[in-house]
Amino acid sequence: MARPARAALARHLPILDWSRHYDRETLTSDLVAAVIVTIMLIPQSLAYALLAGLPPEMGLYASILPLVAYAIFGTSRALAVGPVAVVSLMTAAAIGNLGLQDPAEYAAAAITLAFLSGAILTVMGVLRLGFLANFLSHPVIAGFITASGILIAASQLKHILGIEAQGHTLVETAGSLLAHLGNTNPYTLAIGAAATGFLFWVRKGLRPFLARAGLGPRLAGVLAKAGPVAAVAVTTLLVWGFGLDTRGVAIVGEVPTGVPPLTVPMLDAELLGQLLVPALLISIIGFVESVSVAQTLAAKRRQRILPDQELVGLGTANLAAAFSGGYPVTGGFARSVVNFDAGAETPAAGAFTAVGILLAALLLTPLLYFLPKATLAATIIVAVLSLVDLSILRKAWGYSKVDFAAVAATILLTLGLGVEIGVSAGVVISVALHLYKTSRPHVAEVGRVPGTQHFRNILRHEVETHPSIVTLRVDESLYFANAAFLQDHVYDRVVGDDAIRHVVLMFSAVNAVDMSALESLEAINDRLASLGIKLHLSEVKGPVMDRLRRSHFLHDLTGRVFLSQHDAIAALAPDSGRGAAE
Structure with a gap:
């Protein structure tokens, strides 16, 4: 094959590029990173599926084939693809608006949403439309993610308290929580509060504690990342041992064992029409978040990513999710940083992570029956609160009053009117800001x-x-x-x-x-x-x-x-x- 033809093929199939230099040392680095990310991803996958209102196994399914697809088509050496908090919240909001009562239809709608998102991203990549993401102001995106983090944390308090509560906005959620506060289950609250406190301590205190105990930095780091798994194991044993499920503690219940099923999106015209705009918004937000993380990590190793090819990589990952029982995915910030710090050298680390999640789906799911939902809620709360950065308001106020107004409007609209209106407003505000600033040139x-x-x-x-x-x-x-x-x-x-x-x-x-x-x-x-x-x-x-x-x-x-x-x-x-x- 001629050199230009090989280069063109490698541009569209990045695996052909990095795999040519793959050696034993790289394999070792990728395997170590995969083990660490797998430990982190198992509880996160289950938790984010819960956040999206989906069966927990769909979180595992969304963490298998999508990772393999991205390893083939993605250009980032460290990006870890899978379910993330913001996209899970947007999925819940999009499908919640359909008014579906049947859990099977709800899951089918999530699969269809992944299909639409994958198709949109892939087409944008083929048409080289990655530049469109530049029209989203980063302060506005930061405001949206901050507001989403607050919304997500508030929505999970019902699982910590063991009560029923609903709401798509912060006001609705807070009102519903207060109305049902008297029904708090003390056993659920004890588990949820303990798990939340433990996980907060794990993020900051476990690694130094283990280092002081004499463990090496690498082992201490691995064990610190395994903190959520420890919380899952301990609280599951407590519920099983003391029969707390009979005392009102909500549990995950039966999680199907086996490989991801072959699924087909619902190609109903009415459903596709209802999900098209949410899919577009999920695609845009997912791509912006993912490519920002990928570029940051690539710069640290003097590598580069190709935004248009990243669209294809994320698009094929979502298509893989749609045909294997998953829901929309993208690159996660915290997970990718862990993957990077753990020494991942190539996207093969993601493929090895997929193997680890597959083994968990085959062997570990029976052990999750008594897993309390409060523990998964604690996992979500601790993860998303790291996304909340209200200092963006102070920074924007000091630098540009126009940017401050845009960030504040995005946060308030997301909290007050819901995630879909918030992200739509963010897109409109970003474009309006660009037009306003360039319409009055210096x-x-x-x-x-x-x-x-x-x-x-x-x-x-x-x-x-x-x-x-x-x-x-x-x-x-x-x-x-x-x-x-x-x-x-x-x-x-x-x-x-x-x-x-x-x-x-x-x-x-x-x-x-x-x-x-x-x-x-x-x-x-x-x-x-x-x-x-x-x-x-x-x-x-x-x-x-x-x-x-x-x-x-x-x-x-x-x-x-x-x-x-x-x-x-x-x-x-x-x-x-x-x-x-x-």
Whole structure:
């Protein structure tokens, strides 16, 4: 096979790239990482399925074939794919709106949601639409994840207390919890509170405790990651030993043993229509969260990921979930960091993790019968509270009041109106922020720094100007949203100043000019000509110049196009060039 063909194939099948250099040392590193992540993922998979309102085995199923699919098509060496808290909450919200009563239909809808999400992600990857994720503001995403973490933690308190409570918003959930607080089960509360306290201590205190006890750093780290498993084992034994299930402690019950089943999404047109928008939102949020984690971890090892191929990797992972009894998945932050810290060298670590989860599904599920749901709720609460970062509000307030307003609105809408409206608002706010900021581009009047060929803002520096020349540096690409703004800015500057004979638009920061902006430039040219003022351009980038040449604008331009701003001043006001550096 020719080298270009091999390179193209490896780009679409990254496994062909990293597998060529796979050796025994890499295998050892991946196996160790897989063992650690498997220990962490088993209770998380069960817990996140509970959060999504699904049978616990679906969490295990979503952690097997999807990991294998990502290992084949994904580009991150450390990303750990599987069920995550935010996507599980969004799954619960999407399917909860369907009003389904039959658990089998509910599960089938989750499978269909995974199928739609997988199809959307894969198509976006094939069409190379990964850049669309850039339209989501990271502060807005941080606000959404923070609000989701609070919502998730609040929704799990009913399992800690052993009461019935409902609600899709924080107000509804809090009201329902207060209304049923008198029905709290003391045994459930004891288990839930103890498990929560233990898991919080495990995250911060177990590793130093084990290190002080004389254990090596690596073994102490592995045992610290196994803390949730210890909580599961101990509380399950307590419920079984003391028969607490007969005293009102809710348990997981029977979890089917065996390999993931072959499932087929429901291709009902009405159902697909109802799930299409939630699937799109899940795809976008999942991809943004996943690619952010993947890029951060890749940078630490001087590696790189391909966002478009990541779309394909996550898409095929979700398709694998849909055909193996799972629900939507994405790359998890905490799990991926653990995978990275444990020494994972390639995506094969994910495939080995899948084998570990498969063995758990085959051998361990009978042991989960007496597992209290309060323990799984504690696992969720401890995991999601690490996502809550209210400091984003303080940071945004100090840096940009506009960004603060966007973050605050996203948090309040998510908490007050629910996750779907919150994430939809986040998308709309992100796009609106982009349009608002670029619709009012920074336009600076510039002059020459004495003794140099550099031009700077006249309001910030001591510079030389010429009374007959106005130079405006446009610090943004020009398009339909800001074209009129530039027109008004130019007119406002020249009106009333009879000395002006030349206006130079400095395009050093302009990367594109669309049709609307072209028409505005033509209008500026005509308006200035009627005032006896010539319009000039300087420092126009090649791609912008290529487009301008396709129009009549350059032919009708009253002035000239200069290679540099220094050339413009030298030509338009020769006497002002004395003293400039040559």
